[in-house]
Amino acid sequence: MELWAAFLLGVSSAPHCMAMCGGIASALIVGSQSTDKAMIASDRPGHSAIQAALLFGTGKMLAYMGLGLLAGLGGFLLINTQQQALGGLRMVAGLLMILLGLYTAGWWNGLRHVEQSVYRFWQPLLSRIRHVSLQSWHGKLLAGAAWGLLPCGIVYTMLATALASGNIMQGMLIMMSFGLGTMPFVLSAGGLVKLSSRWMSSRWFRSLLGLVLIGFGIGTLYMAMR
Template identity: 35%
Template sequence: MNTLHGIGLLPVFLVGLLGSVHCAGMCGGIVAALSVPLPARAFPVPVRTVGAYSWEWPAAASHVAAYNAGRLSSYAMAGALAGGLAGGVGRLAGLPLLQAGAGWAANLMLVALGLYLLDAWRGLAWLERGGRVLWRRISPLLAKIGPFDSPGRLFAAGALWGWLPCGMVYSVLATAMLSGSASGGAAVMLAFGLGTLPMLAAIGMAGVRLRTVLQLHAVRRACGLLVLGFGLLGLWRAAGGMPASVFDILCIGAAQ
């Protein structure tokens, strides 16, 4: 992936991809609710029947595509708000030191995320608790949207899901702030969301069995170590310990 205002989108995408093992546990219930098979009469063609319900891959794919599109739109909106706000503050302050401090903060958040995935330190859980204040106001809307029987309803449900309190999302929002603009922040969060998409789409299609595999300690630990590595590499770069090299594409840096 390309870079945006000094921010490599590749590491953001990879953080989403690796960190999505966390989504398997945290968001699995929402995925299950939105992926529930529709009654057999909803399908005009013969399909494999399980109990009173039936399921076919085209229908499953349309559900998954609709609610994930809504989720990604919310991520992009949050990124635009974070990037635009930080850009305004940066222009008012006009201090390079502010950018450098933000770079350190973003990479420290990645370190915190890696430790979170490793279950070594649960500091990001405090941020999630803070986000629950907003979620308590948003979550009742899910009940008003259902039943999830059309692409529009599924998109709306996914858009609300995007505001679920999540330490992983908050850690990447710190990076979105580094972009220095609303469009840059949206791009960062979209890259992150696309990284989470393969895992959550697979869970929506495969269900509980895949969730069980992803919650294995070894899988979560391996992903946590890689995310931790991204954060530590970024801190090394911010400290001036790493010269310009091919590894810069794997680091998150302040906007130029």
């Protein structure tokens, strides 16, 4: 259930990503094409854009997996030192999932304030991204990984779920599933998929998704209190 919830959340986070990271995604794709002369000379510019987007998305997902591994390790160590910690961690994850559902549905905007307050601490990282060479494949991976470390309330919620799993592998898999779910947005920036945000941004879709996430949160709380 956690893996499917993580993947679903990744897919449905596209409107949020377009608002918060759309400029970064476009800058990375355009920057990689303008600095790679081989791509510009190619008779398949769309193909090269897709390759760049795949590398950026892979780097982003690897960063998520690393964070998930650390969260799972932290949960494992905490649970093994404090046996009662598992229930508490699950309750926190469930509450965050409910808050995320309210945020996704547009009924509460607290997570946006958290993102904005934390964002200023990541300005040095953003300045470093601008100096990363995007001509090489490892440069694109590094830029994608830096992108994945930017402050995001949705990512924080998934990390809480990974922490509550109390398992290193499960924590990594949760974040990997979330990263896979975000791939359509990354690829759409590269031109593979003309992902339309019209229906995903509609009130009915966001309300439905918010209710689903709230349901997942309530289920997590139920498991914590058993």
